[in-house]
């Protein structure tokens with residue numbers, strides 16, 4: 375694989391290979407074993423939306439690998455003044471060894487990859503959040519010992535997280551059940567992909583049915599970045615869709631809870647559930663670092 379634009383482009387083997395490398399890099403970091411596998415390489419990091427985890431985990435990740443991260447805030451670059459992505463791709467490719475981008479349109483990520491000549495990593499678009507899902511899968515495997523055959527349940531908005539979880543979960547052999555309110559379904563191309571997995575995939579408007587016997591329950595905000603103007607309407611439409619003790623009682627005993635963060639306590643997740651599962655949720659946040667280092671190594675080493 376050359377880029378990480380979306381998990382649809384990767385095979386299950388590609389995903390598992392990166393998860394294995396992520397486990398190894400985590401071990402090496404924890405044991406002080408040097409792993410400067412990208413010495414002298416540079417990563418441009420374009421942010422057209424806010425970030426805490428992605429920014430810090432990519433910047434420290436490339437540094438730990440011996441390279442340098444260059445943060446480019448959209449508004450402070452010529453992209454923010456309308457310079458086309460095709461030109462930005464070709465210019466940056468002359469300077470850096472990889473480009474990470476967080477933006478609105480998925481097409482901008484695909485265009486960066488098409489017109490540039492270095493690996494491109496999607497660090498969240500309106501449609502997908504593949505880096506987060508690699509960290510989620512890594513965390514689930516760490517806690518449960520395996521992925522294949524486990525039931526992953528996602529409750530909430532059919533957003534970038536839902537889309538990437540469906541693709542990532544199914545590709546590594548999990549059963550995936552998604553519950554969204556009517557009108558908030560995942561992307562059509564994702565549902566088309568999932569239709570090929572038969573009974574391993576289920577989409578419903580019944581959140582209790584989706585959560586039944588789940589090994590891991592995942593949720594995300596009701597209004598994503600860029601949807602701030604819809605927040606009030608969404609809050610009304612998602613009333614009752616909270617991941618709380620009642621919902622979790624349908625899942626398997628000992629089920630994990632994951633949340634990509636930032637979380638809105640009292641909305642998509644209750645504070646009690648978040649705190650009861652804080653160990654798993656902050657492991658998930660930590661694993662952004664290790665999973666993304668593995669992505670950087672796989673895409674940028676020897677390039």
Ligand code: CP
Nearest residue numbers: 425426427428634635
């Ligand atoms: N989960 C996630 O991507 O967090 P940030 O928005 O803080 O980067």
Ligand code: NVA
Nearest residue numbers: 533594598599634635
């Ligand atoms: N769905 C959320 C994820 C944030 C990490 C958003 O796009 O804002």
